[in-house]
Amino acid sequence: MTRAAERVSSGRPLRARLGRDDIIMRGYMTVIAVYLVVALALPLWAMMSKSFSTYRFDLRLYEFQVSDEAGAFHAPPVTAHELNQRLRIASSADLATNADGRLPATSFFPDFSFRSPVKYRIRGTSDDAVYLVGSDRTSGTQWVELSSNEFRRVMLRPVAGRGLDNYSTYFSTPSLFHSIENSLFIAFVSTVITVTLAFGFAYALSRSCMPLKPVFRLVAVLPILVPSLLPGIALVYLFGNQGMLKELLLGHSIYGPIGIVIGSVFFTFPHAMIIITTALAISDARLYEAAVSLKASKWKTFWTVTIPGARYGLISAAFVVFNLVITDFGLPKVIGGQYNMLAVDIYKQVIGQQNFEMGAVVSVVLLVPALIAFAVDRFVNKRQVALLSARSVPYAPQPSRRFDWLCFGYCALIAVFLVGLVAVCQFAALVKFWPYDLSLSLRNYAFDLMDGGGWDSYYNSIEMALWTAVIGTFVVFTGAYMVEKTKGFDSGRSLFQLLAMLPMAIPGMVLGLAYIFFFNNPSNPLNALYGTMAILVICTVTHFYTVSHLTAVTALKQMDREFESVAASLKQPFYKLLSRVTVPVCLPAVLDISIYLFVNAMTTVSAVVFLYAPTTTLASVAVLNMDDAGDIAPAAAMGMMIFYTNAGARLVHAILSRGVLARTQAWRAR
Amino acid sequence: MHRHEHTAGRSAAGGALAAAARADVPRPVYLRIDGLSKSFGSFQALKDISLTIHDGEFVCFLGPSGCGKTTLLRAIAGLDLQTSGTIEQAGRDISTLPPAERDFGIVFQSYALFPNLTIERNIAFGLENAGRTRVEIATRVAELLELVGLPDQGKKYPAHLSGGQQQRIALARAIATAPGLLLLDEPLSALDARVRVHLRHEIKELQRKLGVTTVMVTHDQEEALSMADRIVVMNHGVIEQVGTPTTIYREPSTLFVADFIGETNQIAARSAGASSLAFADKVLGSVAHGLAEGQPVTAVIRPEDVTPHALGYREGADRRNLCDVTIAEMEFLGSFWRARLAGARLGQGPLVADFSVNAVRRLDLHEGAAMTVELPAERLLAYSRNGADDASG
Numbered sequence A: 001m002t003r004a005a006e007r008v009s010s011g012r013p014l015r016a017r018l019g020r021d022d023i024i025m026r027g028y029m030t031v032i033a034v035y036l037v038v039a040l041a042l043p044l045w046a047m048m049s050k051s052f053s054t055y056r057f058d059l060r061l062y063e064f065q066v067s068d069e070a071g072a073f074h075a076p077p078v079t080a081h082e083l084n085q086r087l088r089i090a091s092s093a094d095l096a097t098n099a100d101g102r103l104p105a106t107s108f109f110p111d112f113s114f115r116s117p118v119k120y121r122i123r124g125t126s127d128d129a130v131y132l133v134g135s136d137r138t139s140g141t142q143w144v145e146l147s148s149n150e151f152r153r154v155m156l157r158p159v160a161g162r163g164l165d166n167y168s169t170y171f172s173t174p175s176l177f178h179s180i181e182n183s184l185f186i187a188f189v190s191t192v193i194t195v196t197l198a199f200g201f202a203y204a205l206s207r208s209c210m211p212l213k214p215v216f217r218l219v220a221v222l223p224i225l226v227p228s229l230l231p232g233i234a235l236v237y238l239f240g241n242q243g244m245l246k247e248l249l250l251g252h253s254i255y256g257p258i259g260i261v262i263g264s265v266f267f268t269f270p271h272a273m274i275i276i277t278t279a280l281a282i283s284d285a286r287l288y289e290a291a292v293s294l295k296a297s298k299w300k301t302f303w304t305v306t307i308p309g310a311r312y313g314l315i316s317a318a319f320v321v322f323n324l325v326i327t328d329f330g331l332p333k334v335i336g337g338q339y340n341m342l343a344v345d346i347y348k349q350v351i352g353q354q355n356f357e358m359g360a361v362v363s364v365v366l367l368v369p370a371l372i373a374f375a376v377d378r379f380v381n382k383r384q385v386a387l388l389s390a391r392s393v394p395y396a397p398q399p400s401r402r403f404d405w406l407c408f409g410y411c412a413l414i415a416v417f418l419v420g421l422v423a424v425c426q427f428a429a430l431v432k433f434w435p436y437d438l439s440l441s442l443r444n445y446a447f448d449l450m451d452g453g454g455w456d457s458y459y460n461s462i463e464m465a466l467w468t469a470v471i472g473t474f475v476v477f478t479g480a481y482m483v484e485k486t487k488g489f490d491s492g493r494s495l496f497q498l499l500a501m502l503p504m505a506i507p508g509m510v511l512g513l514a515y516i517f518f519f520n521n522p523s524n525p526l527n528a529l530y531g532t533m534a535i536l537v538i539c540t541v542t543h544f545y546t547v548s549h550l551t552a553v554t555a556l557k558q559m560d561r562e563f564e565s566v567a568a569s570l571k572q573p574f575y576k577l578l579s580r581v582t583v584p585v586c587l588p589a590v591l592d593i594s595i596y597l598f599v600n601a602m603t604t605v606s607a608v609v610f611l612y613a614p615t616t617t618l619a620s621v622a623v624l625n626m627d628d629a630g631d632i633a634p635a636a637a638m639g640m641m642i643f644y645t646n647a648g649a650r651l652v653h654a655i656l657s658r659g660v661l662a663r664t665q666a667w668r669a670r
Numbered sequence B: 001m002h003r004h005e006h007t008a009g010r011s012a013a014g015g016a017l018a019a020a021a022r023a024d025v026p027r028p029v030y031l032r033i034d035g036l037s038k039s040f041g042s043f044q045a046l047k048d049i050s051l052t053i054h055d056g057e058f059v060c061f062l063g064p065s066g067c068g069k070t071t072l073l074r075a076i077a078g079l080d081l082q083t084s085g086t087i088e089q090a091g092r093d094i095s096t097l098p099p100a101e102r103d104f105g106i107v108f109q110s111y112a113l114f115p116n117l118t119i120e121r122n123i124a125f126g127l128e129n130a131g132r133t134r135v136e137i138a139t140r141v142a143e144l145l146e147l148v149g150l151p152d153q154g155k156k157y158p159a160h161l162s163g164g165q166q167q168r169i170a171l172a173r174a175i176a177t178a179p180g181l182l183l184l185d186e187p188l189s190a191l192d193a194r195v196r197v198h199l200r201h202e203i204k205e206l207q208r209k210l211g212v213t214t215v216m217v218t219h220d221q222e223e224a225l226s227m228a229d230r231i232v233v234m235n236h237g238v239i240e241q242v243g244t245p246t247t248i249y250r251e252p253s254t255l256f257v258a259d260f261i262g263e264t265n266q267i268a269a270r271s272a273g274a275s276s277l278a279f280a281d282k283v284l285g286s287v288a289h290g291l292a293e294g295q296p297v298t299a300v301i302r303p304e305d306v307t308p309h310a311l312g313y314r315e316g317a318d319r320r321n322l323c324d325v326t327i328a329e330m331e332f333l334g335s336f337w338r339a340r341l342a343g344a345r346l347g348q349g350p351l352v353a354d355f356s357v358n359a360v361r362r363l364d365l366h367e368g369a370a371m372t373v374e375l376p377a378e379r380l381l382a383y384s385r386n387g388a389d390d391a392s393g
């Protein structure tokens, strides 16, 4: 009966006219989403499709004819397939090859001699047939007549196809698929040990009144500052062929599972400790009071209150550790010896054998456990957050002499282990010739004399880490802002969230390899990035995107939801609000993101090992390469350079945070 | 399809009473909402709302929690787009405009003050980028601080102010750019009772001084009654009644409104003609309700409308509703007495009445005493018990 009534009955919902802010925000969000698609989704897609691309010699495609001594062709033409059936030269498996595969035509003629006057003819039975004559690519169904000497240089080329051949090869090659079992085994054992040790440590920190707690907290996060290969190097010095403590292993070799597990415990310890400490911190003191009033024994309280309260933290820690170990490449590379692990297999297939298709297959295999661990961790994390918001009275421990000293002793042991491995590296880097000449010298720091890129790689690393921190923080924070504060556009926002979570599930090796497939493709317009500093920065930002994104989102969620509404009502653009209010208020989170990105960019090996070029060698990769070349002491020295740089960066971060907070966050104090 | 325009301050029977308010001064329409609906999925939060608000008017949206007040306010601001319907502000169709292109200032329940900016910077936030010089901005900020009564707090941060002070800063920020429309979403609900009463007057004063058209959301009826020129009572996504505070209070058009605002006695009865009601064993005169004879109704009378008389008072008994009762219980509530009266034989349960301290003294009322009360016919309302929306009057 009125316009409004008609509108209701027409049932077409209104659409908001977009304001300038909406358009800018959606546009910007789309740009970052496109960035994530290009830097993550497309490379992964390229890698997936690579794992399904097969190359096979199709012998039915080629036909030969052989002349008599006089050069006259009387014999009937015969296909390579028929020849192969007759002579059994190549089995079906032999015919599977890779993109570079070449099969000499002469292999089908056992009595071939390049000096013979006999002539050969070759032609394709269809246009798909391709072969090389010398370096000339030839195809087609025309007969090509060649002398014996020319025929010697005829190579059949494989046909590209799609299929599961690579996978069937993988699963029928024991040296390859045994790695699955090895990787799962190592990850499982390391997880059990790390989580147990870290739980004890976190428990002591939160439930005892032992002295030196801040020192222990600091020591526990040391491993974050070094590349995962560093503990491997330390273990080589301690237990390797010339190790001081070699006898302790009772004849077992450190090169292999033992070394990998010990090193993995070292580098995953801080991650587990932090998660479990958080979980223990949110336990409710009232439950303990109830337990005490019920006269439950300490032991019973532990099992009925502590463990259930921390269970999500424990599960989450377990999956994080599992994921870190199974995807780590540096450590097993240094100390794994002959013990094959999935991440190292990727490296071996790609760098060692140039078999990119098989590298892609191993990557896909490695994705499976990583994705499962990721999914479980996310699921558990949601629960934990729910617990956190319902938190109540925090628990305050009571002093107890015996218990406190027990805790202290335990933590001291762990601290000795953590500091010890780092100290061994430092010591080894400073002595002349371990273990024969222990006098001190700086000659292991003369990196320019070794393989690996010299001091330049160290400066490159710093440059890369700085770019990663600056660009990464900017991209991540603004991206998180858009996805949190854009109104409407729900489908776009959930797609963005998905893209932002994905990097956490992608192992570094897989990402690096995917980058090769995507960016090193001559037909890709982004090909120019390949081999530059830019691609290293892009790869590293992407690799560590998720945790940074979650940090930013958490900080943004604590902002009043109505700030944007107020700014809009005052006709102020969102970017003014962003720069004047949102960023300053979120400054602690912004600084946290940048130090996280910096430290990880300094230590990462796995993704960038495929992507550096002679002008962009990196310190962490130099550690790997020097170790590979037998220059273990310089490798340790470079590892320690990374450690000091990161420690320095953390210090600067701490000072900056305090200084900046004191100046810009005066409003926090009452 | 039935849809009423809720426009008038002067609804049919409310004329005499509403005349006291200023709603009879004809003012131009400033905001016109027409056929507005809003759905969240399958849930309809607003159902076909139509409403006009006049220039310079102070309107309160009042209703129980979840009735859609905030949703309506946010639709006016453009913060959450309605599913259908139009909104016109100062003659301009703003139905689908983004908030930044509308003309309003807003104060939220949380105040949403920028924590890292000083009070001055908070208030100046909307004044920048509009061609004003620094000096002009500083002058305007000082003026606004003066206006909200916090002249020397400009250098402090929001966290250093009390809740009431923060609220006033939020208000100053919202009116800094002199918007044509001021929107307030429960601006006082985070404050304690004393501050709240004090600020009611301040806001109302300020609004009168500025003459800005204002919409305030509240679920506190006292707040609405004391501040609003007109009240929009909402329930379940529809408007129950629009009117001046006195109209809403004295002539609630639905049982919901009568029940939601103020106190009521509700007694089951039947219609006994156009303006009389049949109770358990007597027939009483009431306002003209126009309901068919025999139809079940809920009779409503407010406690303060029950008029006390000495026992045996019979003056004009043929046309006045007089009942003899005994006082079962009395409770002193400071400025008046609340009594529970037994024996009125109107329905089950006692009749609640409020007597002035004066009357109690004059008639010597005490627990157990017998007395006569009058239920004035013009204060005895009736609402059909079949549908909630058929009204008396």
Ligand SMILES: Nc1ncnc2c1ncn2[C@@H]1O[C@H](COP(=O)(O)OP(=O)(O)OP(=O)(O)O)[C@@H](O)[C@H]1O
Pocket (backbone or CB within 6 Å): B040, B043, B045, B063, B064, B065, B066, B067, B068, B069, B070, B071, B072, B219
């Ligand atoms: N984003 C949303 N999604 C789904 N339902 C919503 C949403 N926002 C509001 N609602 C629902 O719409 C109804 C009206 O909400 P609204 O916030 O307008 O109520 P209100 O009258 O302001 O209540 P209160 O006095 O509690 O603030 C409620 O039932 C609410 O649950």
Ligand SMILES: [Mg+2]
Pocket (backbone or CB within 6 Å): B069, B070, B071, B186, B217
């Ligand atoms: Mg509300």
